[in-house]
Amino acid sequence: MSKQAFDSDVLVIGGGPAGSAAAAFLARAGRGVVLLERDRFPRFHIGESLLASTNDVLRAIGADEAVRRAGFTQKWGATFMPVPRAAFDDLLLRHAAASGADLREGHRAIDVAFDADGVTATVRASDAAPAAYSLRARVVIDASGRGALLGRKFDLRVEEPRLANVAVFAHYSGVPRPAGRRAGDIRIVARDDLGWFWLIPISPELMSVGVVLPRAAFRAFAALDHEEVLARAIAETPVVAELLAAARREWPVRVERDFSFGSRAYAGDRWLLAGDAGSFLDPVFSTGVAIALESGLEAAQAVEEGIARGDLSARSFRRFSRRQRQRYLSFRRFVIGFYTPEFRDLFFDDDPPERMYRALATVFAGYWRPSIVTRVWVALFLALARLQKRIGFVPRREAAQREPGSVYSKT
Ligand SMILES: Cc1cc2nc3c(=O)[nH]c(=O)nc-3n(C[C@H](O)[C@H](O)[C@H](O)COP(=O)(O)OP(=O)(O)OC[C@H]3O[C@@H](n4cnc5c(N)ncnc54)[C@H](O)[C@@H]3O)c2cc1C
Incomplete structure (x- = not known):
């Protein structure tokens, strides 16, 4: 041989x-x-x-x-x-x-x-x-x-028990978009059960819409089939429900789990x-x-x-x-962080320091080995997230929006 x-x-x-x-x-x-x-x-x-x-x-x-x-x-x-x-x-x-x-x-x-x-x-x-x-x-x-x-x-x-999430998704037509250059914007909508939605325009007609749920949140839907899970998650998330009010699902609902x-x-x-x-x-x-x-x-x-x-x-x-x-x-540091309230408090801040925002944007553009200056700003962001957990120096979003279905979003 x-x-x-x-x-x-x-x-x-x-x-x-x-x-x-x-x-x-x-x-x-x-x-x-x-x-x-x-x-x-x-x-x-x-x-x-x-x-x-x-x-x-x-x-x-x-x-x-x-x-x-x-x-x-x-x-x-x-x-x-x-x-x-x-x-x-x-x-x-x-x-x-x-x-x-x-x-x-x-x-x-x-x-x-x-x-x-x-x-x-x-x-x-x-x-x-x-x-x-x-x-x-x-x-x-x-x-x-x-x-x-x-x-x-x-x-x-090597399994990642802290990222044991489930994704439920489909393609939709008839979802309204902003006019002009922003028509291609991707929208991330976070849920207060630490899940989140994506809305990704993939062609002039079609929008990919999916929800990622921590396994515990997904289990709460155990009695439902996949179509019903997605419909229920949309209905419980007002920003998404509004956007999909007149939309039509074009694909069967698909599910992926334990992907990390x-x-x-x-x-x-x-x-x-x-x-x-x-x-x-x-x-x-x-x-x-x-x-x-x-x-x-x-x-x-x-x-x-x-x-x-x-x-x-x-x-x-x-x-x-x-x-x-x-x-x-x-990248794992950020992904694990995203499923914690303190990281989201800072990540969805409406008015982050300009240099820190730029540093994060560089890393999230895929440039994971940036300049030393960018690294310092990123390290500062992660340190602030740890501090937020201990002393809550910016308003807690989950605490402020405790009613079911509260959301915050980023485009
Ligand atoms: C819910 C969800 C949402 C995602 N969203 C995004 C996103 O928005 N952006 C993003 O960048 N990534 C996203 N991803 C991840 C992304 O799709 C994958 O990371 C990417 O496809 C990986 O590419 P790959 O070439 O490694 O594997 P794949 O794209 O999976 O390609 C592997 C190929 O190998 C073939 N194959 C498998 N076994 C064999 C075999 N034995 N012999 C021959 N061929 C074989 C398969 O048919 C397949 O075509 C998402 C993933 C999930 C689960």
């Missing part, structure tokens, strides 16, 4: 943003890449608001021009760009193929075996012959999303994890696609350097691993 010829230098499992970014970069660098995607694109995927930092990766893999030409909804603020994910992911997958990756849609990796010289994947094809075959490569990038093929195989997943988790490791001998296959954080700051693209690019760069050096061992990927963990922990 170990002397068997390689089908490609690199095997990439999963054609979401992480896998497409990795495959496009390596193919453009002249490496042989097989990209396996179990579905056929375009396919539905939740996660429609993108951070500004995604533009840097799109440029690095040569997809920026194609994304610009596709004319997704424009957002004029610093941080978010809303997109229909089916179209966005499809564009990136085609870009990877156009860059030279051997794209195989409808081909699912079942398992990966490792030996001293390479990796061998067992693949099942849904409508091609042969239906099952094996593929040999020097190294594998697992970008299989939250299915996490290698994460499960190696038991790497870390990883004990992000790389090993001949393998790397990219995007959700490594770890995923609650969607409140829309970091998913930005992290997926960035980590896909970084995995590809680590592999490229490893092949050039002739070293595809865990040691060779140590820097890659460290960076994935640092980014995860960096």
Whole structure:
């Protein structure tokens, strides 16, 4: 087995943003890449608001021009760009193929075996012959999303009990929007049970609307089906109920749960994890696609350097691993904070100090390793949130708005 010829230098499992970014970069660098995607694109995927930092990766893999030409909804603020994910992911997958990756849609990796010289994947094809075959490569990038093929195989997943939330969502038409440049604004509406709504305009007609509820709040709806849960959460949240008064639901209601988790490791001998296959954080700051693209690019760069050096061992990927963990922990502070009253008291403050506001906007645009000055302002914000917990120096929103259904929102 170990002397068997390689089908490609690199095997990439999963054609979401992480896998497409990795495959496009390596193919453009002249490496042989097989990209396996179990579905056929375009396919539905939740996660429609993108951070500004995604533009840097799109440029690095040569997809920026194609994304610009596709004319997704424009957002004029610093941080978010809303997109229909089916179209966005499809564009990136085609870009990877156009860059030279051997794209195989409808081909699912079942398992990966490792030996001293390479990796061998067992693949099942849904409508091609042969239906099952094996593929040999020097190294594998697992970008299989939250299915996490290698994460499960190696038991790497670290649960996040403090983020055990449930998301319930659908697409709606007929939701009123502000006129002009602000029509593409994303709206976050926080509920006093520490849940929150998103309203993301993803096309001129459609709005993605979803609620994220802490598991305890979701349990209060146990007797209801998913349609009723979303309808009840909307009805209980006056700002959202008003916006959706004349709206029509265009999709069945979907539910995702227990989506936040870390990883004990992000790389090993001949393998790397990219995007959700490594770890995923609650969607409140829309970091998913930005992290997926960035980590896909970084995995590809680590592999490229490893092949050039002739070293595809865990040691060779140590820097890659460290960076994935640092980014995860960096955003995690804010995500965990968001589900505490004291963080929200400050986050939804109508008149924050200008420098602090700018510092947070930089981080929430995806730039998680900002300048030292920005870091100091961010650290000050987090310190103030701790102080708020102890002495409540700004008015407590939950205390001031104790009646059920009270909300505050940010666009
Ligand atoms: C409720 C919710 C809301 C979200 N909102 C946002 C948001 O607003 N903004 C944002 O940036 N992110 C958001 N996200 C997260 C975001 O969608 C993900 O982080 C992002 O899709 C990760 O990209 P990926 O490429 O790692 O994985 P995916 O996009 O999941 O892609 C993985 C691909 O791998 C394929 N695959 C899986 N297993 C195999 C296999 N064995 N063989 C071959 N192919 C396989 C799958 O079919 C899939 O196409 C949200 C997530 C949730 C749960």
